[in-house]
Amino acid sequence: MSKVWRAIASFVGLAVVTVPAGAHPHAWITTRSAVVFDAAGQVVAIDVDWTFDKDYSKYAIEGLDTDGDGKFSPTELQALSDSNISALREYDYFVYARAGKKKLKWAPITSYGMANNDEGRLTMQFTAPLVTPVDPRRVDFSYKIYDPTFYIDIEYPKKDPLHAVGPTPRGCHLALLPSPSDEQTNATKAMLAAKPLNWQPDPGEDFGGMFAQPVRVICKKGNS
Amino acid sequence: MMRSLPSLLLLILLLASAPFAATAPAAAAGTTQTHKVAPWRLIVRPRSATGQDIAPSIFTDPLGWVRVQQRIFYDRMAAAMNGVRAHHRTAAWMLMFMSFIYGILHAAGPGHGKAVISAWLMGNERQLRRGIAIACLGAMVQATTAIAIVTGVLLLVDRAGTTARLIAGSLQSASFAMVALMGLYLLWTTLAPMRPAFASSGGHDHHHDHGHDGHDHIHGEDCDCGHEHFPAAQRLKGDFSIRQAVSIALAIGIRPCSGALLVLLLASAVGLYWAGVASTFAMAVGTAITVSSVAVLAVTSRKLALRLAAYDTRWLTRTALGLKIAAGAFITLLGGFLFWASLAISPI
Numbered sequence: 001m002s003k004v005w006r007a008i009a010s011f012v013g014l015a016v017v018t019v020p021a022g023a024h025p026h027a028w029i030t031t032r033s034a035v036v037f038d039a040a041g042q043v044v045a046i047d048v049d050w051t052f053d054k055d056y057s058k059y060a061i062e063g064l065d066t067d068g069d070g071k072f073s074p075t076e077l078q079a080l081s082d083s084n085i086s087a088l089r090e091y092d093y094f095v096y097a098r099a100g101k102k103k104l105k106w107a108p109i110t111s112y113g114m115a116n117n118d119e120g121r122l123t124m125q126f127t128a129p130l131v132t133p134v135d136p137r138r139v140d141f142s143y144k145i146y147d148p149t150f151y152i153d154i155e156y157p158k159k160d161p162l163h164a165v166g167p168t169p170r171g172c173h174l175a176l177l178p179s180p181s182d183e184q185t186n187a188t189k190a191m192l193a194a195k196p197l198n199w200q201p202d203p204g205e206d207f208g209g210m211f212a213q214p215v216r217v218i219c220k221k222g223n224s
Numbered sequence: 225m226m227r228s229l230p231s232l233l234l235l236i237l238l239l240a241s242a243p244f245a246a247t248a249p250a251a252a253a254g255t256t257q258t259h260k261v262a263p264w265r266l267i268v269r270p271r272s273a274t275g276q277d278i279a280p281s282i283f284t285d286p287l288g289w290v291r292v293q294q295r296i297f298y299d300r301m302a303a304a305m306n307g308v309r310a311h312h313r314t315a316a317w318m319l320m321f322m323s324f325i326y327g328i329l330h331a332a333g334p335g336h337g338k339a340v341i342s343a344w345l346m347g348n349e350r351q352l353r354r355g356i357a358i359a360c361l362g363a364m365v366q367a368t369t370a371i372a373i374v375t376g377v378l379l380l381v382d383r384a385g386t387t388a389r390l391i392a393g394s395l396q397s398a399s400f401a402m403v404a405l406m407g408l409y410l411l412w413t414t415l416a417p418m419r420p421a422f423a424s425s426g427g428h429d430h431h432h433d434h435g436h437d438g439h440d441h442i443h444g445e446d447c448d449c450g451h452e453h454f455p456a457a458q459r460l461k462g463d464f465s466i467r468q469a470v471s472i473a474l475a476i477g478i479r480p481c482s483g484a485l486l487v488l489l490l491a492s493a494v495g496l497y498w499a500g501v502a503s504t505f506a507m508a509v510g511t512a513i514t515v516s517s518v519a520v521l522a523v524t525s526r527k528l529a530l531r532l533a534a535y536d537t538r539w540l541t542r543t544a545l546g547l548k549i550a551a552g553a554f555i556t557l558l559g560g561f562l563f564w565a566s567l568a569i570s571p572i
Binding site: 027062080147 | 261263264268
């Protein structure tokens with residue numbers, strides 16, 4: 001039997017030695033989002049709807065059932081959602097929007113909340129309002145939802161990832177674009193490798209979010 | 225991973241006490257009315273004022289601490305598995321090679337002296353040829369049985385799953401759980417034969433002497449792997465049909481070697497199922513080679529064969545027994561811990 005031991009030990013040892021520890025997400029989020037248009041067809045806000053993985057959900061709400069009824073009411077989750085929203089401010093709420101190449105800013109978030117769904121998963125909803133509304137017919141509007149620190153893994157579901165709130169301007173539609181292919185990633189890597197050490201990316205570039213799926217409002221030209 | 229083994233043991237202990245300890249700080253926080261949520265419960269990376277990453281302390285948030293440890297261990301495991309997958313060809317060859325070597329050594333190891341004696345007793349060339357043929361056939365049947373068992377159980381787990389991502393997660397967890405069960409089984413088969421000896425000496429005072437030791441020793445030999453590799457000499461005598469040969473091979477092969485089961489389980493857990501299948505056969509080939517050479521040796525040089533058989537001394541058996549207990553415990557812990565870590569992944 002000692003040989004089995006050794007065989008397993010060397011096999012596992014080989015596995016551990018081969019590759020060092022990688023990045024580790026703290027939680028997984030399935031994200032859905034909605035583009036909010038006003039009556040004039042301008043983008044005014046992004047509605048975000050997150051569903052957390054079971055394990056994180058269980059951990060995050062442990063001990064928060066203060067009235068002991070076995071359910072987690074929005075009130076009981078208030079402290080958690082308050083803390084999350086205020087902590088997320090520094091990170092633009094993980095929603096990075098652009099008009100053309102220009103980064104957009106969010107006004108303070110006032111509408112938000114967390115809940116615990118039937119599957120025992122924590123959910124979080126919030127509306128991120130733009131400081132200045134954007135007309136998607138005049139300038140390309142796009143956004144990505146990701147954690148730049150890779151602490152949280154955020155992915156879109158296959159079913160109903162995206163929708164619009166309010167009237168979508170005529171000739172415009174929403175598109176969830178694929179994340180970059182391996183070739184594109186490798187091209188970027190090669191490009192970065194060729195740069196000198198003190199090179200700084202152009203502020204318009206977006207390397208942190210290069211693996212995230214962009215959402216774009218695509219409008220036909222001359223159809224305003 | 226080897227380094228973190230002591231901390232794993234500590235973790236298991238902590239897991240048991242964590243739920244009790246966790247309630248204390250939570251209650252204390254409630255009375256201060258601040259409702260401050262521990263930073264590692266939030267969805268942003270916890271950092272200190274100076275921007276350093278911070279982690280939960282084992283004293284203030286044991287549950288959070290355990291969670292972080294589990295996640296870290298899972299990441300290492302996942303990274304290691306990705307490594308194995310990335311180098312799957314090397315890993316597959318490596319696994320096959322090690323299994324082959326294991327097959328050779330295992331059949332020659334202590335406790336298998338019976339095969340040597342058995343071969344020596346046969347003495348005649350015709351029986352030897354039959355014996356070798358049956359041993360080889362038996363090894364192959366053994367490999368097939370191991371593959372059938374593991375594949376069957378994995379398919380059952382597969383059926384129980386619902387979505388593709390869930391299956392991937394639960395299959396892996398199930399494989400690890402089975403590795404742990406294998407470890408327990410090994411411990412049991414090693415320790416169980418010792419129990420009657422204790423029971424008889426303790427319970428029946430009127431037993432004349434404690435001459436069980438010799439008996440115990442032989443018993444340990446018989447139960448080595450829960451299986452045999454070589455047909456008993458008397459079964460090879462006289463007229464002999466193919467059907468008889470096959471039935472003896474089946475009798476040998478019906479009880480798979482635990483080593484084969486383990487290799488197959490671990491291989492499938494890291495996504496190298498086919499390499500595991502190939503390794504199982506490599507192990508069988510190794511076993512067949514050893515058993516055949518021992519048999520040939522027994523006929524060509526009886527003296528040497530006897531000397532080899534005499535290696536099966538008591539201290540060697542005792543050492544092997546100790547190693548087996550250690551290996552069983554290790555495999556149980558390894559499987560249990562990998563199982564626990566694999567639960568850290570929650571497919572969305």
